[in-house]
Amino acid sequence: MTRWRRALVTGASSGIGAAITRQLASEGTALVIVARDTRRLDALAAELGGDIEVLTADLSTADGVTAVADRLTEVERPVDLLVNNAGFGFQGPYASLDYEAEQRVVDVNAGALHHLCHAAAGSMTDAGSGAILNVASVAAFIPSGSNATYAATKAFVTSFSESLHMDLSSVGVTVTASCPGFTRTEFAERAGFDASSVPKVFWQSAEAVARHALDATEKGKARAVPGALNKIGVFLFTHAPRILVRKAGSIDLDSD
Numbered sequence: 001m002t003r004w005r006r007a008l009v010t011g012a013s014s015g016i017g018a019a020i021t022r023q024l025a026s027e028g029t030a031l032v033i034v035a036r037d038t039r040r041l042d043a044l045a046a047e048l049g050g051d052i053e054v055l056t057a058d059l060s061t062a063d064g065v066t067a068v069a070d071r072l073t074e075v076e077r078p079v080d081l082l083v084n085n086a087g088f089g090f091q092g093p094y095a096s097l098d099y100e101a102e103q104r105v106v107d108v109n110a111g112a113l114h115h116l117c118h119a120a121a122g123s124m125t126d127a128g129s130g131a132i133l134n135v136a137s138v139a140a141f142i143p144s145g146s147n148a149t150y151a152a153t154k155a156f157v158t159s160f161s162e163s164l165h166m167d168l169s170s171v172g173v174t175v176t177a178s179c180p181g182f183t184r185t186e187f188a189e190r191a192g193f194d195a196s197s198v199p200k201v202f203w204q205s206a207e208a209v210a211r212h213a214l215d216a217t218e219k220g221k222a223r224a225v226p227g228a229l230n231k232i233g234v235f236l237f238t239h240a241p242r243i244l245v246r247k248a249g250s251i252d253l254d255s256d
C-alpha cells in the first residue's frame with residue numbers, strides 16, 4: 001500500500017535514511033534520494049529499482065541546500081513526503097573539536113533542515129496536503145557535556161518541528177519529529193564514539209526506527225520516540241529536576 005506518492009529523503013546513503021528509503025520503495029513510493037556519496041546512492045537505486053531519482057548534494061553548502069530546495073518546489077513531479085534525516089555530530093570537549101566541523105553540524109542538522117522545511121511547506125500548502133518527517137534524537141532532551149553542538153541542534157529540530165506541526169495543521173500538512181536513541185548505523189563511527197561503551201539493551205536497528213518514524217508520520221503525530229527505554233529516558237529527562245538531568249548528561253559513555 002502506498003502511503004505517499006513521492007518522498008524526498010536526505011541522508012539516504014546509509015543508516016536510518018537508507019532504511020526509510022527501503023521501506024518506502026517496498027510500498028511503491030517514488031523517491032528522490034539525497035546524500036553526498038553518489039556511488040552509494042546509485043547502488044541503492046539500482047538495488048531497489050522503480051522510480052528513484054538520485055540527487056547528490058552536500059547539505060553543509062548553500063549550493064547543495066538550494067539544489068534540494070529547488071527539487072522540492074518543482075511542480076511537475078511533486079514531493080508529498082519530505083524526510084529530513086541527514087545528520088551527524090562529533091564527540092568530545094567543545095574546545096577540542098574542530099570549529100569548522102562543528103559549524104557543519106549546525107549547518108546540516110539545523111540550517112539545511114530549516115531551509116528544506118520552508119521549501120516543502122510552501123509547495124505542500126499550495127497542494128493542501130503533505131507530510132514532513134524530521135529526524136531528531138533523544139539527545140534533544142538532555143544537555144550533553146561531550147556532545148554540546150549535536151544535542152543543541154536536535155533540541156532545535158524538536159522545538160521547530162512541534163511549532164511547524166501547529167503552524168501547518170490548518171492547511172493539511174503534518175510535521176513529525178522522530179527522536180531515536182542509540183541506533184546501529186554508521187553514526188557512532190563518524191562521531192568518533194565507541195559504540196561498545198553503551199550496553200546492548202539500549203540499541204535499536206535502523207529498520208525498527210524507520211518503521212516507527214514512518215508509522216508516526218502517517219498518523220500525523222507531532223513527536224515519536226521509538227522503543228520503551230527511549231520513552232522512559234525522554235520522560236525522565238523532561239520531568240526530573242534539571243540538576244539531575246545535567247548529571248546524567250555529563251556521564252561520558254565513551255570513557256574506559
Ligand SMILES: NC(=O)c1ccc[n+]([C@@H]2O[C@H](COP(=O)([O-])OP(=O)(O)OC[C@H]3O[C@@H](n4cnc5c(N)ncnc54)[C@H](OP(=O)(O)O)[C@@H]3O)[C@@H](O)[C@H]2O)c1
Pocket residue numbers: 010011012013014015016017034035036037038040057058059060085086087088108135136137138179180181182183184185186187188190
Ligand atoms: N544512530 C544513532 O544512534 C542516532 C540516534 C539518534 C538520532 N540519529 C539521527 O539519525 C539521522 C541519521 O543518522 P544515522 O544514524 O543513520 O547515521 P549514518 O549512518 O551516519 O547516516 C548519516 C547520513 O547523513 C548523510 N550526510 C552526512 N553529512 C551530509 C551532508 N553534509 N550532506 C548530505 N548528507 C549528509 C550521510 O550521507 P553521505 O555521507 O553520503 O553524505 C548519511 O546518508 C541523523 O540525523 C542522526 O542525528 C541517529
